[in-house]
Structure formats: structure tokens, C-alpha cells
Amino acid sequence: MELLEPIQLGKLTLKNKMAMAAMTRSRADQNGIVGDLTVEYYTQRVSAGLIFTEAIRISEEATGSPLTPGIFTNEQIEAWKKVTKAVHENGGVIIAQLWHTGRVGHSIDRSGKLPLAPSSMPVQGMQHFTSQGLKDYETPQEITVAEIRQTVKDYGQAAVNAMEAGFDGVELHAANGYLPSQFLAESSNQRSDEYGGNIPNKARFILEVMQELIGAIGGNKVGIKISPFHPYGNMILDDPASTYTYLIKELNKLEFSYVELMKRSPFFPSPSHYPEDDEVEFFGKMIQQTIIANAGYDKNSAEAELEKGIAKLVSFGTLFLANPDLPERFEKDATLNELDKATMFGGGEQGYTDYPFLKE
Numbered sequence: 237m238e239l240l241e242p243i244q245l246g247k248l249t250l251k252n253k254m255a256m257a258a259m260t261r262s263r264a265d266q267n268g269i270v271g272d273l274t275v276e277y278y279t280q281r282v283s284a285g286l287i288f289t290e291a292i293r294i295s296e297e298a299t300g301s302p303l304t305p306g307i308f309t310n311e312q313i314e315a316w317k318k319v320t321k322a323v324h325e326n327g328g329v330i331i332a333q334l335w336h337t338g339r340v341g342h343s344i345d346r347s348g349k350l351p352l353a354p355s356s357m358p359v360q361g362m363q364h365f366t367s368q369g370l371k372d373y374e375t376p377q378e379i380t381v382a383e384i385r386q387t388v389k390d391y392g393q394a395a396v397n398a399m400e401a402g403f404d405g406v407e408l409h410a411a412n413g414y415l416p417s418q419f420l421a422e423s424s425n426q427r428s429d430e431y432g433g434n435i436p437n438k439a440r441f442i443l444e445v446m447q448e449l450i451g452a453i454g455g456n457k458v459g460i461k462i463s464p465f466h467p468y469g470n471m472i473l474d475d476p477a478s479t480y481t482y483l484i485k486e487l488n489k490l491e492f493s494y495v496e497l498m499k500r501s502p503f504f505p506s507p508s509h510y511p512e513d514d515e516v517e518f519f520g521k522m523i524q525q526t527i528i529a530n531a532g533y534d535k536n537s538a539e540a541e542l543e544k545g546i547a548k549l550v551s552f553g554t555l556f557l558a559n560p561d562l563p564e565r566f567e568k569d570a571t572l573n574e575l576d577k578a579t580m581f582g583g584g585e586q587g588y589t590d591y592p593f594l595k596e
Contacts, residue, residue, distance in 0.1 A: 238542045239535070240567055243285065243549065245526055246456040246493040248329055248404055250285035253542060254563050255551035257496075257530055258288040258333040258409070258461075260304060262581040263588060268293060268306030269315045275322050276589045280560040282328030288496075288551065289319075291335035291409050294394035297352065297387070300337025300414075302345045302367040303582060307332065307397045308390070320402030331405040331459070332398040334391055334449075338415030339376040339424060340469055342366045352379040354418050354425035354432065354441075359470045365581065384431060384441065387415075392448040395458070405457035408445055411498050413469015416442045417462075420479055423472035435475075439483045446490055455492040461530070463498035465506050465515055477511050477518070484522045494526040496551060501531060520546035535566045561593045570594055 240252045261277070264270050278287060293299055293306040306312045316332075323330045339353035344366045353376035363370040379387070395406045410416035418424040419441040425432050431440055442460075449458045463471075464480040473479050487495070499515045500506050511518065516529050529538075529547035538550040556562050558575040565572055579587020 237539060237567065239539055239550065240563060245286065245549070246405075248286070250329060250549075251283075251327070252285040252563055253549045254284055254538075254566075255286040255528055255549050256281050256284040256288060256556040257551040257553040258291055258407070259553050259557055260290050260301065260581065261588065262301065262303040263583070264303050264305040266303070267311065268304065268309070269311050270305050270319065271315070272318075273585055273589055274305075274315075275318050278319050278330065279322045279326055279328070280589060280593075281556055281562075282323055282326040283561055283563045284556060285329070285549065285563075286551075287323065287328055287330040288407060289330065289332050289403075291333045291414075292394070292398075294334050294336055295387075295390040298336035298390070298415075299346050300335075300341035300351070301365055304335075307334075307394050307401065313397050313401045316398075316401035316403070324402070329404050331407050332401070332403040333407045333409050333461070334394050334398070335409045336387060336391070336415040338418045339373070340364065340414055342371050343374060344368050344371065350374055351376040352383060353377070353415070354379060354427055357424050357426065359413070360423075361470060378427075381429065381431070388441075388444050388448050391445045392452040395449045395452045399453050399457070405459065405493065406449060406453065407496065408442070408449060408458070408460040410442050411461045411463035411466065411496075413471045416445065417469070417471055420483070421471045421473045423470050435479050435482045438479065439486060442483060443486050443490075446487065446492065450490060450492055455490065458492040459494040459496060459525075459528075460487070460492070461496040461498060463500070463531075464519060465510050466498055466500040466504065466531075467506055467510075468501065468504045472507055480519060481522065484519060488522075488524045492525060494528055495523050496528040496530050497523070497547070499529070499531040516541065516546055517544070558591050560591055564594055568594070
């Protein structure tokens with residue numbers, strides 16, 4: 237089975253081609269510090285060739301949802317050191333996903349401060365999970381150019397902090413409707429300055445952040461996650477194919493490790509003007525870096541994806557959440573644990589570290 241074969245990703249040697257995708261679990265404390273349960277959670281899943289952490293806030297300003305971890309204080313960095321040490325001691329490889337939520341937040345969990353976004357345009361058609369339950373999205377404040385430049389620096393510092401914490405690399409979360417992807421979409425960016433108005437300007441923020449990350453820690457430790465046709469977070473682009481084609485061609489000029497390419501979800505249908513093409517086939521042939529295919533794969537579809545030869549790895553989300561020993565289950569064609577959706581966000585060990593292994 238190709239999924240279980242080892243692979244080289246930059247300077248990282250991975251035991252198989254199965255990655256654990258980033259998944260928000262909301263198990264940090266009020267100060268964004270992860271605890272012993274998080275150490276156990278990631279250590280349980282070291283049979284993945286590569287682990288992506290849940291999205292980690294790069295700054296206080298990046299905060300969107302409650303009980304999500306950060307990597308901008310000494311206490312947060314020290315807490316992550318326990319995670320990376322345990323993962324490495326058990327033969328795992330772990331990458332920190334760097335996160336700024338932009339308009340996907342609420343003042344309730346931001347000390348009363350409205351979120352920042354490319355333009356003052358709220359998320360439509362959804363509600364936000366806050367510490368006080370589901371709330372309608374607020375109209376965000378338009379981020380200034382000075383704040384944009386500070387945010388780019390914050391990403392670079394977060395990458396440096398991730399290296400101090402012992403991570404094997406970082407991934408820019410530029411998918412799922414968070415700040416980087418908000419710059420690309422007309423539904424969230426109506427700026428008329430150098431960060432809006434045309435495709436090169438709208439792609440500028442992502443490219444500047446990638447350059448900052450590469451400059452901070454070296455391109456062999458940097459990757460990016462994108463979701464070109466996935467409209468989650470009210471991401472509606474006038475011309476997604478042209479926008480992402482431009483972005484990819486500009487990313488090709490940079491030296492970094494991989495692109496995690498997220499496919500659209502059947503639960504969030506794309507607008508009618510979007511192409512119906514398969515994202516991995518449509519964009520994959522343009523991408524010069526190693527491609528990690530993401531979203532909705534099972535054993536058979538992942539194996540078929542690798543056999544096409546475009547993607548070199550596949551990342552699995554909820555299958556790894558519910559099955560800490562997923563590679564072994566694939567190898568033995570064993571029954572999979574069922575996901576408990578009610579315990580995905582927040583809480584303690586239930587639905588977090590208590591999913592049984594095969595041997596149990």
C-alpha cells in the first residue's frame with residue numbers, strides 16, 4: 237500500500253505518506269496554553285507520518301475562537317515544548333499550523349475588540365462559536381496598512397517561536413476563510429490600496445507572509461495550506477481559478493517545502509460560477525512543491541489519489557481524531573472507530589484522548 241510507504245519531505249524523513257490534518261479542538265486554557273491532555277493527544281497519534289497541530293494563534297490580535305492555543309507568550313512556548321518532546325521521543329514528526337482568524341472571530345472573546353479584516357464586511361450566512369454560545373458575526377474593522385505589516389512580522393515571530401518550541405516546521409493556514417484567504421475573496425476584500433482591487437494586490441498579503449516565514453526559519457521548514465474552491469467562511473471569489481493560478485505561480489518563485497491542497501466539502505457547495513474540476517488535478521500540475529492532498533479521503537480514495545502521482549501525501553482529519561492508530565487500521569483493513577461529533581470542540585478527555593486503539 238503506497239500510503240504506508242516512507243517518504244522524504246524536504247529534510248524530514250516520514251515513516252508513511254499519511255498526515256494528520258490540523259483540527260481545532262478547543263482544549264487550551266483561557267491563556268492559550270495547552271496542557272498534559274494535549275501532550276497525550278498528539279503522542280497517541282505518532283504513527284502518522286506527519287502531524288499538523290491544530291491551528292495556533294500567532295498573536296493576541298489573531299484570536300478568533302475561545303480556548304484555542306497560542307504561540308506568542310513564553311508560557312505558551314514552554315507548554316508546546318512538552319508536546320514536541322513527547323512526539324519526538326515516540327518517533328513522530330510535528331508541524332505547527334500558524335493561524336490568524338481575521339474576521340472569523342467575535343469581540344466577546346477579544347476583550348471587547350472587534351476583529352480585523354481586509355474590509356469591513358462580516359461573514360454572511362453563518363454564526364460564530366463563542367464562549368457565550370453561537371453569535372451572529374460582527375462587522376469587522378478594516379485592517380490598516382500599518383497593522384498588515386505588523387501582522388506579517390507576527391507570523392515571522394510565531395515561526396521563530398515554533399522553532400524554539402521544538403516543532404519540525406510551520407504551515408501557513410491560508411485556507412478555510414481565515415485572514416490570508418480573506419484577502420483573496422471579493423466577499424471580504426473591497427480595498428482600493430496595494431492589498432486590493434486586482435488579483436496581484438489581493439495575493440500580496442499571502443506572498444509577503446510566506447516570504448517572512450521563509451526568511452525567519454528557512455524554506456525547507458515552511459509550507460502553506462490553501463482551499464481554492466472551498467467557500468467556507470463566506471469566501472466567494474469572482475474568479476477563483478484565475479486568482480489561485482496567479483497565487484500558485486507566484487508561490488512557485490519561492491523556495492519552500494510543500495502545499496497542502498484542500499478540496500471543497502460536499503457540506504459547503506461551491507457557488508454556481510465555480511469550476512467543477514477536481515482541485516488536485518486542476519491546480520496540482522501547476523504546483524512545483526510537494527503536494528499534500530486534503531479533505532474527505534478514506535483509505536481507498538487516498539490510495540487512488542497517490543496512484544495518480546500528483547499528490548505525494550494525503551492528510552486525514554476526523555479519521556485520525558477518532559482513530560489514533562489509523563495507519564495500523566488501514567494496514568490491517570480493520571474497523572474504524574466512529575467519530576463523536578458532540579465532543580470535538582472543548583471539554584476534557586472524552587472524545588479527545590479516550591478513543592480506543594486496536595489492541596484495546
